[in-house]
Amino acid sequence: MIITAKRDLQELMENIKNYKSFFLIGCSECASLCATGGEPELKAMKETLDAEGKKITGSFVAKTGCQVLGTKVELKPFKDAIAEADCILVMSCGAGTQTAVELYEDKPVYPTNDTLFLGNMTRLQMFDERCSLCGKCILDKTGGICPVTACPKGLLNGPCGGTNEGKCEVSPDIECAWVRIYNRMKRINKLEDMREIAKPKDWSAHKKPMKLNIREKKEEAKK
């Protein structure tokens, strides 16, 4: 899921200091699990803005904020409340924020969160980054542990000189990705595979902005 964190309140207040009324949009998926854009957070935001003397014209927790069409339909009943607001605050990820930008072309839209990474939820409200969406997966070569993400340098051919009793030179809080891969390969009897020299990564596999149109692909296949 997409991991978000609340932005510094002062920064947010600075962004919206010239507006008086707001419509809030949250998201029931990732942002709810990250406690940045579910019902309780929207409620807290209302209280905060109230205390600052701002007006809330309405609020809604979208089912899936990154789904443009679905969110558009869901927000139809709030047309007036949104029209009344000077500005929309989106309490989900950067993608959700830009859904609102697309839907309300004439309205200022501000994010209340910073969008951090694609995360695995390890326990409730605990998240780890394990995949950084590089576009060409190499997990088949690394025992299923991603060095592109788990190694701060994204090294592909083994540990750097900074590896330290299983920890990473960058921080003792990070397990060295390559020691993890080494241990895993040993365990699954694949250590010999670690001798294979990995070629430089093809970064053109992740050319921004990425796009995927499965529909078009299906139609092409039919032809």
Added chain:
Amino acid sequence: MSFKNAFDSGKFVVTAEVGPPKGTDIKEMLHHAEMLKGKLDAVNVTDNQSAVMRICSMAICKLLLDMGLEPILQMTCRDRNRIGLQSDLLGASVLGIKNVLCMTGDHPNAGDHKEAKPVYDVESVQLLGIVNSLNNGKDMMGNEMKGSTNFFQGAVVTPEANPVEPQLMKFEKKVKTGAKFFQTQAIYDIEKFKEFVKFARKFPVKILAGIVLLKSAGMANYMNKFVPGIRVPQDLIDEIKAAGKEGALDAGIKIAARHIKQLKDEKICDGVHIMAIGAEDKVPAIMERAGLL
């Protein structure tokens, strides 16, 4: 004699490090270089060491070349993508720089520009492969070039890394992609180092033992605690302590010289790389005591 020829001649090779300063005042650095002139087989010029921004290695290599020293261009993958690295390698080549040390490079987190975007588009093993293809007249994509490079390329290895096996696997990869010489992380335990050399001797590469001058017992303790892959044995720390505050640096010089002498006399490896870290003016004294001058 070129650095490569020095190895080929079978002599005990000695290199040291010159760290480019932050800023344009290079008087002190040139003074150190002048002191080392004629004494070393090559001088290693660091590349924004510890991710602290300084003068680029290539410019200093060229200055040293003009002074009559044999420079080794250190090249890390931290700050340049594959286009930048190859372009700089070609540039270094036309400036007359013949040696290059390929490394991954410390993470920006270690340095004074922590907000920098770490590049690592390629890494040390791959960079060695790139040097190899430039030497063979092609860029890394296989495009023909007008004129090839002729680098003598090396890499680094940490013999005391823990666990050591993945480190040695990487060492082998570096040999396969074209490393001709290796410079090791600082070593202080010669007996342990011999085990590494026994492994490394299976490959057709030259080994320079890393010698870092111990300037105080505090420095030794600090390295033991914070620098991965460095382990200073307690008896050496005691030796420095026994020398007292005044005598610590001298004791460090003595230890370095003693290790170098042993490595040379027992023909354990092909040479040494002396890192005096801020005490570059002490390198001649170390060499003299080791019987190298």
